[in-house]
Amino acid sequence: GAQETTIKFTLGWKTQGSDAAFFYAKDHGFFKEEGLNVVIDQGEGSGATVTRIMSGAYDAGFGDVNAIIQNASTKPQDAPVMVYMIWNQPPFAIVTKKTSGINTIKDFEGHTLGGAQGTPTTRLLPVFAQKNKLEGEKIKISNMAPNLQEPMLIKGDIDAALVFNITSYFNLVLNRQDPDKDYKWFSFGDYGLDLYSNGVMVSRKLLASNPKVVAGLVRAVNKAMIAIAKDQNAGMKAAVNYDNLINIEVEKRRLQFSFDKLIVSPEMKEIGVGDVKDDRMARAIGIIVEGYQLARAPAPSEIFSREFLPPRAERELVYTAN
Amino acid sequence: MPDLDYRQKVWSAALIMLFFVAWELFCLVTGMSDLVLPRPSQVFVTLFEKFPILWPHILQTLATTMIGFVLGVGLGVVLGAVIGVSKTAYDTAYPLLVGFSSIPKVAVVPIFVLWFGSGTVPAVLTALSICFFPIVVNIATGLATTEPELEDVLKALGASKFDILWNVGLPRTMPFFFASLKVAISYAFVGAVLSETVASNRGIGNVMMTASSNFNVPLVFAGLFVLAGLGVALYVIFSVIEGRITGWATRKSDVIAT
Amino acid sequence: MPDLDYRQKVWSAALIMLFFVAWELFCLVTGMSDLVLPRPSQVFVTLFEKFPILWPHILQTLATTMIGFVLGVGLGVVLGAVIGVSKTAYDTAYPLLVGFSSIPKVAVVPIFVLWFGSGTVPAVLTALSICFFPIVVNIATGLATTEPELEDVLKALGASKFDILWNVGLPRTMPFFFASLKVAISYAFVGAVLSETVASNRGIGNVMMTASSNFNVPLVFAGLFVLAGLGVALYVIFSVIEGRITGWATRKSDVIAT
Amino acid sequence: MVLSYHNSRLIVRPNCMQFEVGIAQKESAGWGGKPKDHRRILDSKGKFWLASRLHALPAMMRMQPHSEFQGTLVPGFAAPIAIELSEASVTFGRGARAVPALSMTTLRIADGEFVALVGPSGCGKSTILRLVSGLVQPTSGVVIVGGREVAARALRVGMAFQNPTMLPWMSIERNIMLPLKIVEPFRSQFRKLRKTEFRDKANALLEQVGLKGFANRYPWQLSGGMLQRANLCRALIHEPRMLLLDEPFGALDQFTREELWSILQDLWIAHRPTVLLVTHDLREAAFLGSRICVMSARPGRILDDSRVDFARPRTVAMTFEPDFVALNQKLRAFIVDARTASAQGAA
Amino acid sequence: MVLSYHNSRLIVRPNCMQFEVGIAQKESAGWGGKPKDHRRILDSKGKFWLASRLHALPAMMRMQPHSEFQGTLVPGFAAPIAIELSEASVTFGRGARAVPALSMTTLRIADGEFVALVGPSGCGKSTILRLVSGLVQPTSGVVIVGGREVAARALRVGMAFQNPTMLPWMSIERNIMLPLKIVEPFRSQFRKLRKTEFRDKANALLEQVGLKGFANRYPWQLSGGMLQRANLCRALIHEPRMLLLDEPFGALDQFTREELWSILQDLWIAHRPTVLLVTHDLREAAFLGSRICVMSARPGRILDDSRVDFARPRTVAMTFEPDFVALNQKLRAFIVDARTASAQGAA
């Protein structure tokens, strides 16, 4: 249309390959077609996306659904709403050196785990321990900034690290390690913590005042997702266009990793990209409420709205690595 | 004029109160979300409730800060004296120090952590490295601008350079040394907390980091208030010492009070 | 003695070179991983290679820093003058300012971002808020310690308080004002970069954050070197101005040079 | 504070933090209106005070009507009073550490008089000058400083401090031009075209005191005596109606000193400023002064107040004449007394 | 730098940044050994220098053997030379802004002499004192300062600056005790039990100059003249073998001044330090000095060098006697010359 609506959109972190869909949508005019002028800013963390939106500084962003659950528990009228789930699988994982002597999760007892404070991985460890019948008190946690976890792990200061696999995997690569050969990964999803994770969220204000815009935003992102699932190189081109400082090789691998490990799943194939299953969402909410000792368990409808999703047929994502 | 002094103090305290009241009103009037800027009353309540939990963290931060600060002051005085006395040191060390100070310490903390492990040592080092520069600058400037007439008094007696430094240079620099302490102590807190947020299991920085990831903004602000309070407490202590040592330099106010 | 000056400069430059050589050797000898501490040679190579990419970021950071710095200096001088002149302001503002400085600015940046959006404005504000305090302290101390004899010269002429401030207080404080500028400019860079790391799509801080999340440590250090370089460059500019304005205060070295 | 009735005068009172040095009277109409009117005192901020709260009133009442200055000054206030101290005391510090510097000093100086003040070291001479210029407030008693200038903001007081404090960041020339930057009417002209004119004036003065070529030097490049001469220039440059000179020739050799005596005397004869000169040199006092006040030792009081009637202009040769030597002897005797008073005071 | 042959002497040379004020001779053996020996100069760091590189040599050659001091000093170096300036010039600043302060001054002062230095303002008197105390280095020429003390590190020079610079953060007492904190042998005793003893000493001195009760005041609480007296105390407290006094009585009244003259004279008679006194008061010069040097105007040179043979101890009454007055007249005449020389110099 003639009148473009400006949307302030925050990423979950600095420019990464896994954000390529947004850049692709912008570069190829998908947003424009929907009458949107989307301004993309880099973020401070996928949890901070929620704060940024709640404060009104941003209209939409790419962030963690679990942070929405936390905030919706106390401030249901302010918390943003997820409208397009991208990472169907949780990236939360524990990584350890194969030489560390940790072979099963039981071996975490008596070892020191490095965690970045407040990240879901660190915060959900007690739930993880409880669900898997570990003695939580025996697991020591050492706090550190996320970018110190891998160096400290390599150096041997910690025995394992509580990480996001999509971040840590490439951090290890960048630290000249072989994350597949020399490291062992324990994914939370495999141990009873079947959570959702990052997706597109919008502010309640935007939702209420301009639902058409939200629908347009979701449509554009969906279109881009499907496009770069077929052609990651095109996605990377858009990413470089946005930020010429990124390491293309690594970020492309990261993009592919996101499809491989986080987006494409049996569930996604069943319900299409962007949607969630309400019962799984309810379970996930239960886990978060337990892990964070929240006062109130929000309903799945407070967290996720599928109102704006394009029809199922348009959300058929086929990933082919290239 | 003791009653004037007293009224002065009351007046100042009232103005400080006013600041908090204004803040409170500002938040109430603009309907500011407490995720952005909590009201001081909320912060004080949180502080009061969480105080038993905060206490060991406060002690930890205070201890690391003080160690770093004391070491930083020592280093600052020595470096400042060297730079103030020697032209070569001035030309060499100043650019290096300015360069070093222009580097955000947050970039240096990880190096400290990797070398010395997480916890107290990097916090002390960060506090030290962030707080010594203002001291260097003021000591060096004080020494460089000491009136040669004052030094001549000792030079004519055949005093050594060290004698002159000790008896003229440093005493004359005291007012500005204390000025720089005010900057240094507050930056020492910043440094220690910074390091704690990067890698530590204890300390205010750690608390604030946890609180902020829990979206518990009032607790974050409680941490900030604790830091501010500690800074002010130390400032008050130094002020008392300063009053005794550098009274000669502020005799102006004496004369007016007569 | 121009040739002595010249030798002095060469000698200082050599010592600065020595610092980098020592660093290089240290890394080579200890086999330090470049993921922890890269060798300066690596850093310079990276800097050289990436310079075209870095250039717009450098401009961005320099611009925000300078704006924040100029505003900070202005604010610092005004606040310093008020605190130095008024006892009430001294008692009120000092505790508040010390408290504010003891707060890590990194905790304040998100607030700025929430208010003003990400990008230039919060960077400017952070630079400002981090750099004005050393100036306040030195101006206030300089004014409070101005010899009453100097002020009497003007007082006897019936000069206003402002006349005295302008003609005696501020000129006398200049050496310490310039001293605080050295601290302020480096902290202004720290502030701007800090804000850029939290919320900005441009600037050295953003580059360093991206680089560090990519474990591109040489590029992080290239960013640090750029910052240090900018800090030193501004320091040199101020030094030249300082030499002209505060020559009277450092006449000592003149006399020796005679 | 300024007296509102006909004459505007500066009143420096204890505990009055804000003051202005002097203020001119509006008309040269006589003193002695209705007492009621005297009681209305207007301070510099335009606020009225009741005079009854001030010690000043009795002193003011005693003032005589103004009359034109004629020839030698006659004590008894034929001319309007320029400076009046009524039982002024100054004590520095408080409690056990208090130092009484001046005790119950009463001194009245008519407009256009040249008063020399002598007395033992530490007796409070500088303190009197600081009282008059408003740099110090009396602990008790009253100090009134008035003048004859019409509608000028400040009295254009010119003060040469005992220790020639030059601002170290300014060249000698700029130091000397400082009063022109501050005092009206020069102040408003300073930014305009007259700056070079002022500079010429400063250089002319410097040349007169033998400092030609030192205008662009800095204070620390001058010798003690040179600084003192520059200090004198700074006191004179704005052609003040009142000159307060604290041992302005102390660090000078005999001949330079005598030269400057003559310059100062010529200046006084030409413009008739009120001068209060502190000196230790009795010859100097007798050469320059129309009146000589001798002070006792700390805490000072005025012991003797003699008129000096030698004809003007006086010459250096006259100082060797018997009359002159006799006066010196008489003063010496007084100072011996002053020192004895000192011994008692100290005991 | 220290001359190694028998007598150890301080040589202050141009471009020699590090110096020590004076050094005592090892034995009081006579001067005039083999010329070759003179050439070996030992500096304070124990390094030998070839004397041929110094201008000092000719001047040293001319020195006379040492003999015990007897009665009045006879010029011609019956006593060892305490201070020697050979063609010493001082120019401050460089290039166009250069100020010649002293030009080719030659002055020799024997150990134990009392030399008064008079001359017009700005002629370089203070500069000479600063040369002797090592605070300034000659631009050309040589300054040699030696002494008689045995094995003392510094000459215990006592200097009273023209402007009494007291350290503002110390009480008067502590200011005065400063030399005891710096100069051996007091320095090593300072930390030991003798601190109260030293304090008593300081207080005794203060009482002598009339500053009893001001020991614990701060410098800015004293009047100009009081500061000057404290300044004198600081120059005297460590019983220096050499006293450099720069107008020490300038800000004092006549009687205090005369009292201090007598105190200084008594001290000199008792201990015979070498004294170099700068003054503008010819009576003072004649009263105190054994020799009076008159300097020309800037850049200064010594114009006249007269002995004063009045018997010691001199009294104030003597200053009114005809001989004394005549000497004064003679000096006055010289100074008139000096000022004329000045006019030429300035031109």
Ligand SMILES: Nc1ncnc2c1ncn2[C@@H]1O[C@H](COP(=O)(O)OP(=O)(O)OP(=O)(O)O)[C@@H](O)[C@H]1O
């Ligand atoms: N700021 C001050 N604080 C305390 N005492 C002071 C102060 N100023 C002066 N005095 C004391 O006041 C007395 C008088 O001082 P003042 O300077 O008036 O003496 P003076 O007559 O000028 O002496 P001189 O001839 O030595 O200059 C002195 O005893 C001095 O110690």
Ligand SMILES: Nc1ncnc2c1ncn2[C@@H]1O[C@H](COP(=O)(O)OP(=O)(O)OP(=O)(O)O)[C@@H](O)[C@H]1O
């Ligand atoms: N630091 C300096 N820089 C430049 N010139 C100086 C310096 N010190 C002294 N002079 C100049 O040297 C000359 C001699 O100064 P000096 O202080 O020796 O004079 P003086 O004989 O002591 O005079 P007075 O009797 O006035 O004290 C003066 O013309 C002065 O301007």
Ligand SMILES: [Mg+2]
């Ligand atoms: Mg005085």
Ligand SMILES: [Mg+2]
């Ligand atoms: Mg002199």
